[in-house]
Amino acid sequence: MENKNVLSNPADWVELYGDQLLKYTVARVRHREAAEEIVQETFLAGLKAQKNFSGRSSEKTWLFGILKHKIIDHYRKKEKEQQVSTEDPFVEYFDGRGHWKKSLEKWDTNPQKALEQKEFWEVFSRCISNLPVDMEQVFQLKILDKMDSDGICEALQITSANLWVRLHRARFKMRECLEKCWFMKTG
Amino acid sequence: MLRCKDIAKLLSDSLEKELPWTQRVEIRLHLMICYVCRRYWKQLRFLHNCITNYYDKKLDKDPALSQESKKRMQDKIIEEMNK
Ligand SMILES: [Zn+2]
Numbered sequence: 001m002e003n004k005n006v007l008s009n010p011a012d013w014v015e016l017y018g019d020q021l022l023k024y025t026v027a028r029v030r031h032r033e034a035a036e037e038i039v040q041e042t043f044l045a046g047l048k049a050q051k052n053f054s055g056r057s058s059e060k061t062w063l064f065g066i067l068k069h070k071i072i073d074h075y076r077k078k079e080k081e082q083q084v085s086t087e088d089p090f091v092e093y094f095d096g097r098g099h100w101k102k103s104l105e106k107w108d109t110n111p112q113k114a115l116e117q118k119e120f121w122e123v124f125s126r127c128i129s130n131l132p133v134d135m136e137q138v139f140q141l142k143i144l145d146k147m148d149s150d151g152i153c154e155a156l157q158i159t160s161a162n163l164w165v166r167l168h169r170a171r172f173k174m175r176e177c178l179e180k181c182w183f184m185k186t187g
Numbered sequence: 188m189l190r191c192k193d194i195a196k197l198l199s200d201s202l203e204k205e206l207p208w209t210q211r212v213e214i215r216l217h218l219m220i221c222y223v224c225r226r227y228w229k230q231l232r233f234l235h236n237c238i239t240n241y242y243d244k245k246l247d248k249d250p251a252l253s254q255e256s257k258k259r260m261q262d263k264i265i266e267e268m269n270k
Contacts, residue, residue, distance in 0.1 A: 010268060014260045018252045027245045036252070040260050047267055090192055098190025104226045111233050115240065124237060143242045149203070168199050174234055 004055035010047050017060060021067050028071055028140050030133060038074055042067045072155050075137050079156055082134045086162060089169040107183040120182060127177035135170035138163065189213050191224055198228050202235050 008016065021042060025035040045066050053062055095101050114120040128136060134156075141147045141155060153160050189197075194217045197210055206214075218225050252260075 010264050011261060013264065014252070014257050018257055018260065019250075022252055023246075023250055026250045027242065032250070036256055036260075039252075040263060043260060043264050044267055047264060090196060093195070094190075094192040098192035100191050100223045103223050104230070106226060107230060107233075111230075115237070121241070121244070124241060128241065139238055139242070143239055144246070167203075168196075171199060171231065171234060174238070175230055178234070178237075 005053075005058050006055060007050060007053055007059050010043070010050070013043050013046065013063070017063055020060070021063065024064070024067065025071060027144055029074060030129070030136065034074065038067070038070045042070050045070070075141075075156055078133050078137065079158070082132060086165055089165060089172055093172070105179055105184065107179070111183070114182065123182045124178065127174055127181065130177060131170055131173055135166055135173070138166050138170065189217060191217075191221060194218075194221070194224050195227055198224070198231060202231070 018039065021039045022035060025038050026032060029035045029038060042063060046063055049066070053059075057065075093101055108114065128139075137156065138152060141152045145151075147155065149160060149163060152158075153163055156163075158166075194214060197206060197214055200206065201211075201214070218228060
């Protein structure tokens with residue numbers, strides 16, 4: 001007989017996995033309330049799907065699997081709410097001959113120093129939160145979930161051209177925000 | 188000859204994937220003569236680094252559920268179980 005995992009009483013799930021699932025979600029979803037909502041939905045979906053549990057994976061892995069789907073659903077919902085720009089982000093910065101319209105400001109000689117400052121991370125976090133949500137979602141999938149471009153396009157149901165524009169636009173926006181709110185301020 | 192706009196795109200792309208060596212050579216030559224692109228590249232790398240760092244830190248934080256949230260979730264589950 002092979003060893004099969006069994007599910008515990010769903011009434012205990014919150015105590016057993018609530019914090020772990022929330023931690024995973026909070027890093028991936030902008031608002032804490034939304035994150036808690038997703039965790040709640042995960043438990044309820046798990047409850048409904050109990051009979052499909054094959055016992056091949058652990059209960060925890062199984063719940064995380066449901067959670068991941070719920071997060072992607074959340075991303076897709078956000079996608080639909082956003083007016084996504086598809087304009088080439090480089091147009092703004094270059095003239096017709098492909099030259100920079102204006103020179104870039106020089107940043108602090110040692111920007112690495114900033115990484116050790118709490119204030120820098122506060123500014124950084126504000127800049128990220130100011131990005132349209134569709135741009136941050138790309139970073140989250142790329143960095144937290146280590147997804148490749150194909151995976152991201154599939155998860156968000158967008159084209160690779162769209163992903164490309166979004167990524168570059170996000171970088172330009174972050175660059176500008178850091179420049180304005182940090183590098184030109186501390187001087 | 189590649190223009191600054193092409194170089195900027197390639198630099199950004201190079202953060203995603205390995206570029207063919209011909210393009211890497213073109214980039215290097217361009218960066219030798221163009222200080223704006225050089226600046227852009229430096230800032231881009233810094234930014235890339237920060238973004239990775241930022242999410243790593245975010246994962247380290249331990250946001251526990253409040254007792255109220257736990258109770259609310261548990262009640263909801265039990266309610267559904269009894270349906
Ligand atoms: Zn240049």
